[in-house]
Amino acid sequence: MADPRPDRPLDELLEVTTPEQFKALGHPFRQRLLFALGQRPATISQLAGALGSAKGNVAHHLKVLREAGMVRVAHTRPVRGGTEQYYQRSARRIRVAPGHVGATAAMLGAVAEEIAAAPDEPLLQLRHLRLTRAQAERLGAALSELVDGAEDAGDDEPRYGVLVSLYRQATPPPSGPPDTPTVGQNRA
Incomplete structure (x- = not known):
């Protein structure tokens, strides 16, 4: 019998804090599943087709995500003597607690x-700046406000990924003239 409940709205934020959640984020394919489920609920077959993977592989990784509380069954429906499950992310946004480089590295790999x-050619820009703590806090707040305030245009429009990062470099680059771009820097 089909689950009579409509798709549940996503939680706004999932703070990644448990070992199960870090393990779930540690595999790039699970990251891709989370990205794929950002549009709408999907079945294992739909996800396998969209991601070019075997259904068994998708089922395994969905199980890990579900056990970590990062994915849930949105609804079910009967099909040819069985029950089809539609999965969805449990939260619209996922935030990794500070200090967990492994999960962050896996997320960046998936991105x-x-x-x-x-x-299309993506916009990808890296720039290194010297900022005071207050300037960095203002910039971080402005970037968060910009991304959090962006509204989804609906299912008929193409999807865009947005990655925003502000981080303090562990070691300063070699000294040079202020306008000398560092390796990898793309100036607009």
């Missing part, structure tokens, strides 16, 4: 795969 597969 790199998404960027590499993008049909």
Whole structure:
């Protein structure tokens, strides 16, 4: 019998804090599943087709995400003697607690795969600045407000990924003239 409940609204934020959640984020394919489920609920077959993977592989990784509380069943429906489950993310946004470089590295790896597969040339810019703590806090707040305030245009429009990062460099780059770009820097 089909689950009579409509798709549940996503929680606004999931703070990643448990070992199960960090393990779930540690695999790039699970990251891709979370990205894919950002649009709408989907079945294992739909996800396998969209991601070019075997259904068994998708089922395994969905189980890990579900056990970590990052994915849930949105609704079910009967099909040819069985029950089809539609999965959805449990939260619209996922935030990794500070100090967990492994999960952050896995997330960046998954984003790199998404960027590499993008049909259009992505906007990708890296810039290093010297900022006071107050300037960095203002910039971080402005970036968060910009991303959090962006509204989804609906299912008929193309999806865009947005990655925003502000981080303090562990070691300062070699000294040089202020206008000398560092390696990897793209000036607009």
